[in-house]
Amino acid sequence: MPEDTIEAPAIEGFAAALVRQVRAQDTHGHWETKSDGYLLTPYILDKEARRAIPIIGDPDPDTLWRLELFYGALCLEIERRTKRMVQPMMKMSHEGFGRMVLIAGRLVVVNKSLRDVHRFGFDSLEKLNSEAEKLITQASDMIGKFPEVADY
Amino acid sequence: MPEDTIEAPAIEGFAAALVRQVRAQDTHGHWETKSDGYLLTPYILDKEARRAIPIIGDPDPDTLWRLELFYGALCLEIERRTKRMVQPMMKMSHEGFGRMVLIAGRLVVVNKSLRDVHRFGFDSLEKLNSEAEKLITQASDMIGKFPEVADY
Numbered sequence: 001m002p003e004d005t006i007e008a009p010a011i012e013g014f015a016a017a018l019v020r021q022v023r024a025q026d027t028h029g030h031w032e033t034k035s036d037g038y039l040l041t042p043y044i045l046d047k048e049a050r051r052a053i054p055i056i057g058d059p060d061p062d063t064l065w066r067l068e069l070f071y072g073a074l075c076l077e078i079e080r081r082t083k084r085m086v087q088p089m090m091k092m093s094h095e096g097f098g099r100m101v102l103i104a105g106r107l108v109v110v111n112k113s114l115r116d117v118h119r120f121g122f123d124s125l126e127k128l129n130s131e132a133e134k135l136i137t138q139a140s141d142m143i144g145k146f147p148e149v150a151d152y
Numbered sequence: 153m154p155e156d157t158i159e160a161p162a163i164e165g166f167a168a169a170l171v172r173q174v175r176a177q178d179t180h181g182h183w184e185t186k187s188d189g190y191l192l193t194p195y196i197l198d199k200e201a202r203r204a205i206p207i208i209g210d211p212d213p214d215t216l217w218r219l220e221l222f223y224g225a226l227c228l229e230i231e232r233r234t235k236r237m238v239q240p241m242m243k244m245s246h247e248g249f250g251r252m253v254l255i256a257g258r259l260v261v262v263n264k265s266l267r268d269v270h271r272f273g274f275d276s277l278e279k280l281n282s283e284a285e286k287l288i289t290q291a292s293d294m295i296g297k298f299p300e301v302a303d304y
Contacts, residue, residue, distance in 0.1 A: 089241045089253060102239060103253065106260040106294065107301065142258065149259065149301050 011036040014132035015125055018043070021073040021111060042066060043128055045121030059096050059117040067120045071100055074132060078102065078109065078139045084150050086139070092117070102139060107149040109139035163188040166229060166284035167277055170195070173225040194218060195280055197273030211248050211269040219272050223252055226284060230254065230261065230291045236302050238291070244269070254291060259301040261291035 011019055013152040019036045026032070031039060043066060045053075059067075068090065075086040084104040092098035096117040112135075122128035143150045163171055171188045173286075178184070183191060197205075202212040211219075220242065236256040244250035248269040254262040274280035285295060295302045 033203065046232075085250075089243050089251070091241050099239075099241070101255065101262060106298075108255060108258040108260065111258065144259075146301050149296070149298050 009052055011040065011125070013087060013129040014073070014136070015129055017077050018070060018073045018128075018132075021069050021076070025069070040125065040128075043070070043121055044124060045119065050119040050121060053117050053119045055096055055118045057095065059092075059120070063118060063120050064092070067100075067114075070120075070132075071102065073109070074135055074139075075102055077132070078104070078136055081136065082140055082143050084143060084151075090114075097145070104139075104143060104150040106152040107142060107146055109142045110135050128137060163192065163250070163277070164223070164260075165281040166288070167192060167238055167281055169226045170222060170280075170284075173221050173228070177221070183234065192277065192280075195222070195273055196276060196277055197271065202271040205271050207248055207268050207270045212243075215270060215272050216244070219239060219252075219269060221268075222272075222284075223254065226262070226287055226291075229284070230256070230288055233288065234292055234295050234302075235279050236295060256291075256295060256302040258304040259294060259298055261294045261302070262287050 016036070019039055022039045023031060042062070068088070071088045075088050078084070078086045082104070086102050086104045086109060088100060088102050089099045090098060092114070096115060096119075098114040098117060100110070100114055101108045102111045118138070122131060171191055174191045175183060194214070212231070220240070223240045223242070225239050230236070230238045234256070238256045238261060240252065240254050240256050242250060242252045244266070248267060248271075250269060251268040252262070252264045252266055253260045274283060
């Protein structure tokens, strides 16, 4: 058994959808032998690991890539559940500050200020899933409240 | 009279608001002696001038800067008229294609696909003003239709 699959826990919920998005980027098949848990490793940062990352200058391109994949997977999951097309738009202003919006029709279904993007990550897989579920619920609620704007 | 002020026509309407935004970027006072018309010159491109600009590769940073100023000034103008804070978000995907949204609260008041951004410009000052008025009217109409989303 290769080392990187030894501790692989069952990947469930939104995390499984995120893994599918990560794998969709793997056009050369480099990650075919990697476990789902291994691919999610960079998303899991405990407090200490987070604090160890300096927040000086602009965030690492890999971190931005992970952030965009996370919100891209969120859009697909919101789409799957609400049957509305959802598009992400990100604005990074400077030094890890920015804004992410997910848009359905003319409705901003998720509006998120980003800060310390250098340290983007979650305490645990459970935290990643619960944070994602919170945002998906927010999005569904907004669409439920303003369907005519989402369908505009 | 310096050459660049000879033909200066009266700058009215949205164009005057745009000039204020351009001048607000002039932190070193380089443009103090320049006329309003001179500062708007790069925004005016007739069909021939537009066709002469190659649409290969990514747009010129100056062009992107002008585009962002144009939509930034639009936001301020919509704010002034509707009393709602409006924020622009731009996504440039590749080779001059992209999307610009202007957002008030949770409402996308202007949604614009961008293409051939390399050639961003207007046939004339009148065209610049009428295009801006069209977008401002669209935004006001959206806010009038969905005020609870704009105020969310």
